[in-house]
Amino acid sequence: DRLAFLLSLGSGIAAVWVVYRLALELGQSRTAAVISALASASMPVVAYQGVVVYSDTYTALCLLLATWLLLVFARDGHQTLGLSLAFGGALGLSLGAKYSAGPPGVVLGTLWLYYAWRGSWSMPAGGVAHMQWRRYSRHLVWMTIGFVPPMAYWYLYNTVTLGNPLYPLSVAGLPGIEIGALLNGAPGPKTIFERLTWAWTEYAHGPGYETGLGPAFATFAVIGAGAVPFIKRRADSKVLLAWVILVVSAIAWWRTGVLVTRYGLFPLLLSFVFVGELWSAYRSRWLGALFGAVVSVTMLSVGHEMLGGAAYAGLMFDPVPPVPAVVDSLPPSRILNAVGQPAGYYLRGRDQRHRVISPFQIVAPEYVRGLAPDYVLLLEARETEFVGPLSLELVGRWTKDGQASTSLWRLPNASVVQTGGALR
DSSP states (O other): OTTTTHHHHHHHHHHHHHHHHHHHHTTOOHHHHHHHHHHHHTOHHHHHHTTSOOSHHHHHHHHHHHHHHHHHHHHTTSOOHHHHHHHHHHHHHHHHHOGGGHHHHHHHHHHHHHHHHHTTEEOOTTSOOEEOHHHHHHHHHHHHHHHHHHHHHHHHHHHHHHSOTTTTBOOTTOSSBOHHHHHHTOOSOOSHHHHHTHHHHOTTOOSSSSOOOOHHIIIIIHHHHHHGGGOGGGOOHHHHHHHHHHHHHHHHHHHHTOOOGGGGHHHHHHHTHHHHHHHHHSOOHHHHHHHHHHHHHHHHHHHHHHHHHHHHHHHHOOOSOSSOGGGGGSOSOEEEEOSOTTHHHHHTTTTTOSEEEOOSSOOOHHHHHHHOOSEEEEEGGGHHHHHHHHTOEEEEEEEETTEEEEEEEEOTTSOOOOOSSSOO
16 A cells, blocks of 8 residues: 555656657757756656655646647658557546546547548549548547547446546536535635736645646746747747647636646646757757756755655654544444545555545535445544434544544444444
């Protein structure tokens, strides 16, 4: 379990490599492509996300791969069916991993359909251009074969078990939480001024692993991406295609109203491709020195922070899970987690014997019986809301100085468990 973060770490490293490959695909020199990759690697959130079990770097990696494959598909002349299969696989993996892949996924999918359609026209010598529908259909079939299998699982699972393929988002009256309720409590900049200055102020950046744009983004990526339409010698079709993908994806993320850095990793990482464009157009010793200083200082600072955090965690690590210890003595049970998502992992028990229900919402007493749990974990501050109306029986309690206490309660008709001693 402690190695679960390796997928995030590997995805972050691979995403930086894809930024390098994208830069080469746009015609940048190896030096410029390395500069683009190094700049993207210096973004603090890439390092932060590499040590947590989130799916954001993996999602960004899949979208970056899909972007690269789309550019190769356009260069290939839309001939190779394997590129359509690979593009569909990368896009399907991203959409199967996180809903935030939806807007850029639509952008990439639409552009692929256009290039596949454009490449299916033929012009016989001295003849009239006509559409080769058979060629177009073959590309569409191969893309679909790559796209559907990795994308479908969670949407089917949510439909069958929760009655809503997009759960926890409520759509068309289906179960879940309204998008407005989700966005109201979301972190990040809110006002127009805060959003426009966010790249330089990083308003709402705080401790944790979700934010951290870094100075290379504000110093180089924003300026490089903004300068693309004005760099005439580099404004060829592939550069403009990548730029359009970036701009539309960034606007779609902006429109969600949740400017949390990890949710926008794809457009943020893609923007660093244009750092190489900036270097190619305005190369100078001063620019190189500034780039080296910004990236080096950022990497040293983040590295120092990460090493310090690792040392602190190693010295201060508490092996006792923040849930009542009696959890490990229970027979396999259904446990409702009314405390919050992080407690769900520990409620499974050391041998992961329990089925934990962690609703993506604040649990109210009237919802409990409908979920049919055997036990429910509560915050001490909410016990009076549940104990009387549900006739709960205390099974165990967890307390620690400076942290909110939790308690485990048995519902009527649940199996009786002998704990072998005092409640803990």
